[in-house]
Amino acid sequence: MxxxxxxxxxxxxxxxxxxxxxxxxxxxxxxxxxxxxxxxxxxxxxxxxxxxxxxxxxxxxxxxxxxxxxxxxxxxxxxxxxxxxxxxxxxxxxxxxxxxxxxxxxxxxxxxxxxxxxxxxxxxxxxxxxxxxxxxxxxxxxxxxxxxxxxxxxxxxxxxxxxxxxxxxxxxxxxxxxxxxxxxxxxxxxxxxxxxxxxxxxxxxxxxxxxxAPKKDVPNVTKAVKDDKDGKFVTDDSKNVFTAANKAADSAAEQLVEYQLAGTVASNINTYVKYSYAFTDNLPSTMVPNLDGNKPVVEVKINDSVVDPTCYSATYVPGESTNALTVSFENLKEAKDKTGNPITVDGSSTVYVNYKAKLVAGKINADMLGKAQVNNVKLTYSNNPHTNGTGTTVDHPAYDYTYGIDVTKVGNDEDETGKLKTLEGVQFTLQEKDSNEFIKADGTTTTDKDGAILTTSNEGKINVVGLDEGTYILKEVTPAPGYNNSASNGVTFTIARNALKQDGTEVIPDINSANVTAAAGVVKADSAVASTGKLSFTIVDKKGSGLPLTGLNGVTFTWIAGGAVLCIGVAHLIRSRKQAEESEQE
Incomplete structure (x- = not known):
């Protein structure tokens, strides 16, 4: 018993x-x-x-x-x-x-x-x-x-x-x-x-x-971008990147922008012998990550510990349809820090990937101004403790924007259609306020003034793309023949946006903050217009004027009379010599 x-x-x-x-x-x-x-x-x-x-x-x-x-x-x-x-x-x-x-x-x-x-x-x-x-x-x-x-x-x-x-x-x-x-x-x-x-x-x-309830947890992933306006990955300091990720920023051409990928792991990761884990970040074709040779420059952390680069693979495959940065762990559970110490990975761990990327100047065009350049990240993870099966998360986006200007140069006189005449060949320079660098048409910068000259087209236009939010000065350096340089002291304008929305909405610069200012009459009245990603305005040059001239008729007569006397004298000399020769022969 x-x-x-x-x-x-x-x-x-x-x-x-x-x-x-x-x-x-x-x-x-x-x-x-x-x-x-x-x-x-x-x-x-x-x-x-x-x-x-x-x-x-x-x-x-x-x-x-x-x-x-x-x-x-x-x-x-x-x-x-x-x-x-x-x-x-x-x-x-x-x-x-x-x-x-x-x-x-x-x-x-x-x-x-x-x-x-x-x-x-x-x-x-x-x-x-x-x-x-x-x-x-x-x-x-x-x-x-x-x-x-x-x-x-x-x-x-x-x-x-x-x-x-x-x-x-x-x-x-x-x-x-x-x-x-x-x-x-x-x-x-x-x-x-x-x-x-x-x-x-x-x-x-x-x-x-x-x-x-099932004993498992599906990993989550998010993506944040650091806006240079406030320098944060979150929109709310009291929250974390999963609950308040900042999704939108703007930048100039070739400006490196900071991105952060963040992923959780399965709460039952202790059930797995091997836990594969990979971020795949698909950049738009207009962007490229910061590279060291062909390898993307990344920092990977698990919680606060920086991971030894030998524990993961970081690759970048460029392309128009696939432009992907990948950071992958064959076995996340074997991660070590830079001193070789194992990093504890459990259900509360968060994996971070920090990297920088930029808009490529040669790929920026007027059609993309103010429109979101979308980066999408997804996470691939082990999802079966007893097989090699994997699952994937939905794509999580972040957005980058850039802006431009569309300036028209005209004279104060009218063409045959009754409109102000557009001026071709007028030369300008563009600088951000308080900067010693000059901005080219593609948005890149240089200290070489002559290498950054902006010249109006046969339609009187200059277009600059790849600008960030900021205040700029546009100066006229060479006017059209027969016209005065009205903008030699510059036209000051501001590209400003309000708080960027977090859903990829198109951005129109704030016209009330544009402050397009110059000397009186230089900027055509009411010509400043804001459209998607672009600020437009018209600069007017005055046609040159002549000074009054006197005595032109008298001078002309004197020249004519003098010429006639000279011709008569020459003829008389020739005839006198001829008569003298005839007399000697007699």
Whole structure:
């Protein structure tokens, strides 16, 4: 009798240690709180995931057993009471062979032919204290070895859900069961997040219904850009990059802008032996990351620890359709810091990638001014503890903008159509206020003034792209022939935007802040206009004027008269010489 009670206590311990992979309720041999009753009706298990409603699960029985649990006075099961297993036997099929083979090298493992009760006691003891309803099964533990062996065998017949709810199981035989993910689903949308496989769920079927949530967590990723206006990756200092990432910034051509990628890891990462993890950041074709040769310059951190570059791969593949920067870990769990010390990676860890990128001057055109240049990041991660399966997150964007000007140069006289005449060949320089550098038409800068001359086209236009928010001075250095230089002292204007929206909305400069100012009459009245990404205005030069001239007719007559006298004198000289020659001959 005492031996049976001892075995019953061990069995109760097994119940406590293995339910859901952990403790369901304190185990006691006192039954005063209710009436211990052997369950007779078939068991039910419901696995519920409110986000990934399309994910399906499957289950397999490991041990059959009689299940005893307390009932309340009204005959209902007391769900808070522990379940007790007795008369434990191996389930049908190949389960026994797979389990005993998987555990044969664990210290203290029974003989393969030992009875099911002995093996159940060993599993309970060998699992130790690594369990809990809120604790995922650790890799390499007894329960993990069992789950891995059963999941990887392709000849087992698994029990599938009873209806379309994907995780609802009915009419189950009593005993000890394992439930795992069968087919993961994705969130809505073409690029939805891929669900992660649950850590193994071990539970006792029989008595009260089993209701459980999957033991897993899908990693999340986000992307932030540091706006040079306030120099922050977040829009709210009281929040983190996942809840308040700054998604928008603006920049000049060739200006390096700072980006940050941030990703979480699965809460059940301890279930994985190997955890692959990769950021893929697709830049627009107009951008390129900061490079050292062909390799992107990145800093990778896990929480506050800078990761040794030998622990990950950083690559950049340029292209028009694919312009991707990738940072990948073959096994994130093996990451080390720069001094070679292992970095602890658990369910609370965050992985960061910091890098810089710029808008390429030669790829900026007038059509993209004020329009978001979209960078998209996605995360690829291990999603099955017992296979090499991976999942991906949805794309998370960040936006960069650039601006330009459209200036028209006219004279104050009219052409044949009655409009102010446009002036070709007028030369200007453009500088940002308080800068000693000159800005070229493509937005790049130089200290060489002659190398940055802006010349009006045959339509009287100069266009400059790739400008950042700021105040600028446009000076006329060479006017059109016959016109005066009205803007030699410069036209000052400001490209200003209000707070950038976080959704990629087009940006129109603030015309009220443009402050297009110059000497009186230099800028045509009401010509300043703001459109998408661009500020336009017209500069007027006055036509040159002549001074009054006098005496031109008298001077002309004098020249004519003098010429006539000269001609007469020459003719008279020639005739006199001829007459003299004739006289000598006579």
């Amino acid at each position: 005492s031996k049976n009670i001892a075995r019953l206590a061990v069995t109760a311990g097994l119940t406590a240690a293995l339910s859901f992979g952990g403790v369901m309720a304190p185990v006691t041999m006192a039954f005063a709180a209710g009436t211990p009753t052997v369950a007779t009706e078939k068991g039910k298990v419901a696995i519920t995931d409110e986000t990934y409603t399309g994910t399906t699960f499957k289950g397999i029985q490991i041990f059959t057993a009689k299940v005893t649990q307390d009932q309340k006075g009204d005959g209902s099961w007391d769900g808070s009471a522990a379940k007790t297993l007795s008369d434990i036997q191996w389930a049908q099929g190949n389960v026994k062979t797979l389990v005993t083979t998987a555990l044969k090298d664990v210290t203290g493992a029974p003989d393969e032919d030992a009875d099911a009760q002995t093996w159940a006691e060993f599993i309970s003891k060998a699992q130790g204290s690594i369990f809990g309803e809120a604790t995922a099964v650790d890799t390499g533990t007894t329960l993990d070895l069992i789950a891995k062996a059963l999941e990887r065998d392709g000849n087992l017949t698994w029990t599938t859900p009873s209806d379309s709810t994907k995780g609802s199981f009915k009419d189950l035989d009593h005993g000890y069961w394992l439930f795992v993910t069968d087919t993961p689903s994705t969130t809505s949308g073409a690029n939805g997040n891929t669900d992660a496989y649950t850590s193994p769920i071990f539970t006792i079927v029989g008595g009260s219904d089993v209701n459980v």
